[in-house]
Amino acid sequence: MIPLYLLHITTVEHSESLLxxxxxxxxxxxxxxxxxxxxxxxxxKVRGAGIVFGIAIAINYILIAIFGDPFDLLG
Structure with a gap:
């Protein structure tokens, strides 16, 4: 489980599927x-790659905000 926690460090316990x-x-x-x-x-041409990257970051932050702890968004 340690490699999984290295990519997403959180103070809130998550289920396996959510992890x-x-x-x-x-x-x-x-x-x-x-x-x-x-x-x-x-x-x-970077427009498409930039849009995909921005959407991926937004989805990641939304998932952390919904299922994680507010302090997870800081780091």
């Missing part, structure tokens, strides 16, 4: 961020 939801969302956020930064630094 996998957070893990999947966080992996998608990291992947979208890497693609966005690669396209940005190679000066390719």
């Amino acid at each position: 996998w939801t957070f893990l999947t969302c966080n992996v998608f956020v990291v992947t979208a961020g890497i693609v966005f930064m690669y396209k940005l630094f190679t000066q390719k």
